[in-house]
Amino acid sequence: MSKRGRGAGVGARLADSARPFVTLGPARRDHLPAGRIALGVAVPLGLLLVTGHLNLLVYAAFAAFTGIYARHEPLGTRLRHQLVSAALLLACLSAGWALAHSGTGPWGVTLAGAVAAGVGAVLAAALGLRPAGSLFFVFAVTTAAGTPGPPSFAPALGVAAGSAALSVGLGVLGALFSERARPDELAAPPPHRLSEEDLAWHGLRHMVAAGLGGVAGMLVGLGHTPWAMVAAVAPISAQDQKGRVQRAQERIVGTLLGVLVAAPLLALGLPVWARVGVVVLLQFLAELYTARNYSLALLFVTPLALLLATLGHPGPAGPLLLARAVETVLGALIGLGVVLLVRSAAERRDASTRPAPR
Numbered sequence: 001m002s003k004r005g006r007g008a009g010v011g012a013r014l015a016d017s018a019r020p021f022v023t024l025g026p027a028r029r030d031h032l033p034a035g036r037i038a039l040g041v042a043v044p045l046g047l048l049l050v051t052g053h054l055n056l057l058v059y060a061a062f063a064a065f066t067g068i069y070a071r072h073e074p075l076g077t078r079l080r081h082q083l084v085s086a087a088l089l090l091a092c093l094s095a096g097w098a099l100a101h102s103g104t105g106p107w108g109v110t111l112a113g114a115v116a117a118g119v120g121a122v123l124a125a126a127l128g129l130r131p132a133g134s135l136f137f138v139f140a141v142t143t144a145a146g147t148p149g150p151p152s153f154a155p156a157l158g159v160a161a162g163s164a165a166l167s168v169g170l171g172v173l174g175a176l177f178s179e180r181a182r183p184d185e186l187a188a189p190p191p192h193r194l195s196e197e198d199l200a201w202h203g204l205r206h207m208v209a210a211g212l213g214g215v216a217g218m219l220v221g222l223g224h225t226p227w228a229m230v231a232a233v234a235p236i237s238a239q240d241q242k243g244r245v246q247r248a249q250e251r252i253v254g255t256l257l258g259v260l261v262a263a264p265l266l267a268l269g270l271p272v273w274a275r276v277g278v279v280v281l282l283q284f285l286a287e288l289y290t291a292r293n294y295s296l297a298l299l300f301v302t303p304l305a306l307l308l309a310t311l312g313h314p315g316p317a318g319p320l321l322l323a324r325a326v327e328t329v330l331g332a333l334i335g336l337g338v339v340l341l342v343r344s345a346a347e348r349r350d351a352s353t354r355p356a357p358r
Helices: 003-022 031-051 054-068 075-101 106-127 135-145 153-181 196-220 225-237 241-267 272-289 294-312 317-341 345-353
Strands: none
Touching (some): 031 153, 031 272, 054 075, 054 135, 054 294, 075 106, 075 135, 075 153, 106 135, 106 225, 135 225, 196 225, 225 241, 225 317, 241 294, 241 317, 294 317
16 A cells, blocks of 8 residues: 555544544534523522522532433423432432541542442433433532531532422423424433343443542542542443443543633632633533533533532632543543453453454
């Protein structure tokens, strides 16, 4: 083959590799779920800001993630799945509160996050929750557990329950609107049933990835171990091996670019009310693109997470940006390693018999 031919082949392969990072999936009127999810975040955060109770921010924000589940499902399925998701998130926040209140150290928090990762992933798969995996469960447990000076249990879980209930209510209204405006807008996701053995391996992958991510985060010592744990479990929620590898790559690229977006926002030194407004806008933008291009959505998810961190615990921007970049890259690489190595015998046989790409 000539040099020109080899060069063209390399260029084509590079173009194929870059395509998922720049290609948008089909739109499904994503502004509707994005709007209700952002509203589900805006209302509780706005109330906490007005009443001066931003110490309850973690509980309101993570319970509002209820709205992310079942975004395109019909009313009955959406209500059932969002109620289950709310219960799981509230359980995770309760466990995180208990760990923080008892003064559990980082090793105990990492263990709790690993257990939440494995159990949450199995429950999500068995119950048909979408998005799949246990990313939000791990994040809720570990963040609440790492919050210094935890609030009293009643207001913390009261705020969380109210935030989750609001998201469920908005989900119901959204489903009713879509059913009347466009009956074809909502559709239950196709069933993706796993055998008992597959479920066990699915949970094991999440547990191992979260545990290793937590250990690596502690060893790095940048103070934001939950980010490494979340990045480690994020790739595993994809349905197949190719998708998991791609998700890990997108997590790294999207986060590193997102750090560049976040840097000027943090440098502005916005007042608290303005940061809350930017958080809501970023939540809307993230949900607008998360189903269409994961790496693009992370351009908004990353500054969103960093601004939320500064709302609860103000501090210099530099260490925060560094921690987000390092912990995420480290966690995603660990997740990628787990995806490649922790496989059942059947999965290994399937991989060995699959024809190699041309």
